[in-house]
Amino acid sequence: MRKLALVLTLCAAATLPAQAKSIYDFTVSSIDGQPVSLDSYKGKVVLLVNVASKCGFTPQYAGLEALYEKYKDRGLVIVGVPANNFAQQEPGTNEEIKTFCTRKYNVSFPMMAKVSVKGDDETPLYRFLTDSSTDPQFAGDIKWNFTKFLFDRTGKPVARFEPATTPDSPQVTSAIETALGQ
8 A cells, every 4th residue: 555655646746847837836855854845945045956975066065055054044045956867976875965965064954865857767846947848948957966946035946057157156146146135
């Protein structure tokens, strides 16, 4: 019976993107395995980032944490989403990823469970984010680790930053400040 419930849940999740209207329509698992409704971030500015522990961009964790510390009291939430899609640069378990992030980078922003952000096993949230019918301006496959999606307080996507754009870049900080000011 438990297997059947899991299969039904997975099937429902696979069809959700066609019905979803915003990131608030998704529930994901935290890195500790607890369900997190992205609806709980309504009214906040959200920076959603696919992350990896063994990537040339991994030092961006420090910049993400600095952004979070600087702006969290004004309503910014950074959501880290580990993925192992690119050169197996996130091979660890959720527990190993959590330990790495907290010990090496003092990450205190919310971290989700490891998922796939592209391919046949792409998680519904990322299928939604990259689909051209969701928002043609920010659609397209995830090219590498540390792709960043910024959402305003209503859940509307307002920017997408490719991996080489660092969290402390003027483009990212300006977009965050604009979104926080609205």
